[in-house]
Amino acid sequence: MRCFMLHIACLCIASSLCAIGDDIDEAMRKSVPPQLKFLRVYGGDDESMPPIALTSRPTNLRRPNIPFNFSHVTIELDIQSPTPPQMFVVFSHCNADWSEHDNSFLNDPALLRTSSIDWRIAPPASVWYSYTGTLKIPNEHVKFNFGGNWKAKFYLYDDPQIPIAIAHFFVVDPRVETRLEVSGDFYSPRNTVYSSGAYTIDANVRSVDGMNDGQLNTAVFYRLNRYEEPFIVSDISSYEDVNQRTHAYPLQTMLAGFGMTGRRFRIERIPAENEYRVLNLADYSLFPRSNAPLRMLTPDLWRNGSFFEKSDGGFMNTRFIATGDRDYIQLEFLLNTQLIQAEREVFVSGSFNNWKPDPSWLMKWDEETKLYRLRQWVPRGRHSYLYMTGEVDADNRKAIRLTSEEFEGNTARAGHTFIGLIYYREFGMGGFDSIVGVAGGSVYGSW
Known part of the structure; x- marks a missing residue:
């Protein structure tokens, strides 16, 4: 009887400890702030088009014809968060080089602000992100009456000092x-x-x-x-x-x-540069649904201005992927440089990182396999990319002075x-x- 009671007591203690552990895990999960995983901007509802919108109030009603005349731009961002993020967006007009100015006539935070972000939950099996937010502007809340470069800064209500994401787009007043x-x-x-x-x-x-x-x-x-x-x-x-x-x-x-x-x-x-390489993650036979790391079937080869396949022109093509299938793949990139080590740092740059790699997209030389290697999470879709060499800016931790000549070559x-x-x-x-x-x-x- 005493042994039985002791056994019951041990089970109760173990159950309590598990419950406490679950509560701690849940509390820690909820305490982690939302994290940006990916952001992209495009014109109208066409993901292949540049992020250009016409002014809400044109200067000249007799507008010249222009090739990109969208009424709005679309901003999409993937977020890892335990609940739909509570965010707001502030818009600011910038100079032609994207430097910000303090012109209060153009940048009125009371008028250029919205929180009307449409949130959609990620596919159930996704572990890399949990929500996708979509914002189309201008809309009923925000109008852009002045042409120029614009930034959309996404802030958390809990931390309104530092933006969690910044999107760039253009507003044109055709004259x-x-x-x-x-x-x-x-x-x-x-x-x-x-x-x-x-x-x-x-x-x-x-x-x-x-x-x-x-x-x-x-x-x-x-x-x-x-x-x-x-x-x-x-x-x-x-x-x-x-x-x-x-x-x-x-x-x-x-x-x-x-x-x-x-x-x-x-x-x-x-x-x-060269024609973009193509990474078709829309092919489920080659890249099945999996949270386990996947490797490229064969290493990419060094090129010097030659190519055999046309790309989509540099954008992330998700037209043939259902909304419920838009997951991420942990992919290992492999580059065979024919035993040549680069003079500078080697980056993977493409539509999966908006062609602006940071140190997380830096490849490492593997002395054993004689390959450059990198493992990264990549959104499912048909991508364009290049292997580029450059350096890391010490101030903003971005890759700068990139060139593809070393492993891609150039051809008009x-x-x-x-x-x-x-x-x-x-x-x-x-x-x-x-x-x-x-x-x-x-x-x-x-x-």
């Missing part, structure tokens, strides 16, 4: 006709072994409503879907300094025209699409840079 021309060129790589294909871009701009063309001071070019790597032509020296800080090679720029004759913005010797045949944004210095409302023109093009044509 000029813009034509973009992309042509093949050459540059001088560090090593003559690397292929040297490059691009030269011209933007020819003409106003249609009697504007002073002399105030058309800046053009910023981006590779489509790569909006962290601006190529800037400007008569504002601080803007052009961005080229030197961002890119591995010096770029030749020219700005011509004055008065009412229109303006021409030109930038030369942009390394062409890749036909990367560029977009060009034209900025006009408005002297009213405290003075600001408004985007008044936009155009797109590649070596195969312009629009």
